[in-house]
Amino acid sequence: MKALVAIKRVVDYNIQVRVKADGSDVDIEGVKMGVNPFDENAIEEAIRLKEKGIVTEIVAVTIGAATHQDILRHALAMGVDRVTLVETANSLAPLAVAKVLKAVVEREQPALILLGKQAIDDDAGQTGQMLAALLNLPQATYASQITIADHQATVVREIDGGTQTLSVSLPAVITADLRLNEPRYVKLPNLMMARKKPIETLPLDSLNLSLTHSVQQLKVAAPPERPAGVMVKDVNELLSKLRTHEGLLP
Amino acid sequence: MRTLIIAEHDGQHLNEQVARAVTAAQHWQQPVDVLIAAAQADGLAAQAAALQGVSTVLVAADAALEHPIAEHLAALVVPLAANYSVVLAAHSAFSKNVMPRLAALLDVNMLSDVLEIVNSNTYVRGIYAGNVLATVQSSDAKQVLTVRASKFSAAATGANAAIQSVTAPAAPEGSRWVAEAFNKSERPPLAAAKVVVSGGRALGSADAFKDVLAPLADKLHAAIGASRAAVDSGYAPNDLQVGQTGVVVAPELYIAVGISGAIQHAYGMKDSKVVVAINQDPEAQIFKIADYGLVADLFEAVPQLTAAL
Numbered sequence: 001m002k003a004l005v006a007i008k009r010v011v012d013y014n015i016q017v018r019v020k021a022d023g024s025d026v027d028i029e030g031v032k033m034g035v036n037p038f039d040e041n042a043i044e045e046a047i048r049l050k051e052k053g054i055v056t057e058i059v060a061v062t063i064g065a066a067t068h069q070d071i072l073r074h075a076l077a078m079g080v081d082r083v084t085l086v087e088t089a090n091s092l093a094p095l096a097v098a099k100v101l102k103a104v105v106e107r108e109q110p111a112l113i114l115l116g117k118q119a120i121d122d123d124a125g126q127t128g129q130m131l132a133a134l135l136n137l138p139q140a141t142y143a144s145q146i147t148i149a150d151h152q153a154t155v156v157r158e159i160d161g162g163t164q165t166l167s168v169s170l171p172a173v174i175t176a177d178l179r180l181n182e183p184r185y186v187k188l189p190n191l192m193m194a195r196k197k198p199i200e201t202l203p204l205d206s207l208n209l210s211l212t213h214s215v216q217q218l219k220v221a222a223p224p225e226r227p228a229g230v231m232v233k234d235v236n237e238l239l240s241k242l243r244t245h246e247g248l249l250p
Numbered sequence: 251m252r253t254l255i256i257a258e259h260d261g262q263h264l265n266e267q268v269a270r271a272v273t274a275a276q277h278w279q280q281p282v283d284v285l286i287a288a289a290q291a292d293g294l295a296a297q298a299a300a301l302q303g304v305s306t307v308l309v310a311a312d313a314a315l316e317h318p319i320a321e322h323l324a325a326l327v328v329p330l331a332a333n334y335s336v337v338l339a340a341h342s343a344f345s346k347n348v349m350p351r352l353a354a355l356l357d358v359n360m361l362s363d364v365l366e367i368v369n370s371n372t373y374v375r376g377i378y379a380g381n382v383l384a385t386v387q388s389s390d391a392k393q394v395l396t397v398r399a400s401k402f403s404a405a406a407t408g409a410n411a412a413i414q415s416v417t418a419p420a421a422p423e424g425s426r427w428v429a430e431a432f433n434k435s436e437r438p439p440l441a442a443a444k445v446v447v448s449g450g451r452a453l454g455s456a457d458a459f460k461d462v463l464a465p466l467a468d469k470l471h472a473a474i475g476a477s478r479a480a481v482d483s484g485y486a487p488n489d490l491q492v493g494q495t496g497v498v499v500a501p502e503l504y505i506a507v508g509i510s511g512a513i514q515h516a517y518g519m520k521d522s523k524v525v526v527a528i529n530q531d532p533e534a535q536i537f538k539i540a541d542y543g544l545v546a547d548l549f550e551a552v553p554q555l556t557a558a559l
């Protein structure tokens with residue numbers, strides 16, 4: 001069966017981004033970028049399913065500018081078979097991304113569609129569910145375990161207070177949580193080899209979609225800073241602060 | 251037009267966040283309805299009807315809704331949505347799963363984890379692990395959103411809203427609920443607790459969570475939380491992870507024990523009223539967001555603290 005993995009290029013998770021002086025947007029110029037961490041879990045899972053003989057081919061797709069080829073190379077180096085860049089200069093909201101991915105799914109006809117559960121830049125956490133809705137397919141989000149047999153996926157999901165297990169018939173959309181697996185380390189020779197592999201590029205216009213941009217970012221700001229705290233010298237001082245200053249403890 | 255709240259519950263009790271969503275829903279100054287989808291809905295409907303500010307409780311009672319799945323809930327709400335200009339829910343694992351599916355079926359964008367409702371279509375939400383606050387405006391005819399419950403007070407009870415039943419669609423094929431496993435605990439639920447005691451990688455074992463952290467939490471009637479590193483190391487279960495990709499908490503008191511304070515962790519706890527950090531490294535990031543910092547070995551300081559309470 002074919003697996004499709006949708007991935008996003010985001011600011012590296014170690015970096016604390018800054019707001020531009022005019023408050024118009026976040027300043028990410030020259031900042032280190034990489035594959036969204038949860039998407040890396042999704043890639044890893046597809047590769048493991050291929051190693052188990054369940055998946056036969058893995059296609060990774062991303063949407064963005066030509067610079068986004070780097071994360072597709074990373075996916076190739078991890079072990080993905082084919083990659084597609086849907087090229088656009090605009091950044092798209094989750095619904096538009098889901099519409100683009102729907103068009104790619106219709107071309108590729110995968111049995112399994114994997115995404116990360118959320119992107120660490122916009123923290124929206126919507127794309128997988130939206131894609132499942134548009135395709136009228138079952139969804140299993142926040143997967144921490146996936147078992148596939150007889151065209152069914154049994155998915156253990158992380159929910160508030162514990163876990164839930166769902167059984168979904170394939171094709172289905174599954175979104176990966178961090179606990180799904182530990183993404184493999186990409187070795188340099190693999191990265192070198194991945195450089196030579198072709199990247200299919202589809203101009204967004206060629207998909208003939210009508211995408212509306214109904215959400216506008218008016219401004220961004222840094223959150224108010226917490227006032228500087230107090231260092232206490234021992235447990236007794238801490239207790240007296242919490243009791244007398246904060247009135248928190250009996 | 252009207253506002254619809256999708257209510258989360260466990261089959262018996264309405265989640266306490268629903269009352270907070272009701273407060274958020276007042277911003278549109280139009281009637282607020284609450285939807286209960288359950289196998290047995292009478293008790294739940296009564297709880298929702300008691301919330302001040304609720305106009306009508308819509309009840310979809312159907313055996314197939316015993317463990318409602320996103321596909322079923324979204325299919326239930328789509329036809330109802332014609333009467334509503336706003337559909338919202340409190341931001342939780344439950345609504346994060348359902349609301350985007352619903353929004354896509356309605357062909358509108360969705361706003362996740364809204365911190366502030368500026369006006370009827372403008373919101374403030376956190377991006378980049380809460381390091382940036384973005385003000386966003388949606389021109390969609392229907393606003394679909396989830397709100398950060400801790401940013402809104404709970405609606406009072408004592409009201410008596412009308413209850414109206416609605417028909418649930420047939421359960422969708424292709425998805426089946428199999429099982430659920432909840433981590434049993436006598437402690438208050440993490441997202442709603444007034445005091446949270448969280449442990450990090452420094453605890454070093456699940457036993458230390460039990461032997462060092464739990465007695466402190468017991469004395470404070472606190473929920474226990476954990477950093478991702480502690481969860482990944484198996485010291486604490488997944489659902490206790492506080493942070494960008496875990497649970498967001500805003501208790502009156504948050505005690506971070508042996509936690510470095512990475513941005514992903516800070517995202518989940520920096521709205522706490524008072525933050526205490528215990529860490530042996532004076533340079534630890536967590537001290538920058540703590541109101542009270544104690545540089546100490548947790549294995550000494552925490553038992554001392556527990557004993558002194």
Ligand SMILES: Cc1cc2nc3c(=O)[nH]c(=O)nc-3n(C[C@H](O)[C@H](O)[C@H](O)COP(=O)(O)OP(=O)(O)OC[C@H]3O[C@@H](n4cnc5c(N)ncnc54)[C@H](O)[C@@H]3O)c2cc1C
Nearest residue numbers: 450451452477478479493494495508509510515530531548
């Ligand atoms: C995509 C992504 C999402 C993430 N989401 C989350 C999330 O939701 N929540 C989260 O918490 N993290 C998250 N993380 C991980 C986060 O980046 C940090 O790695 C993690 O929070 C670190 O956990 P920690 O503070 O327990 O461990 P460490 O960073 O190892 O810190 C341990 C601390 O304990 C102190 N210490 C050691 N021994 C003692 C002692 N005896 N007494 C006192 N102090 C001691 C040390 O000085 C150190 O500061 C995420 C990461 C990624 C990439």
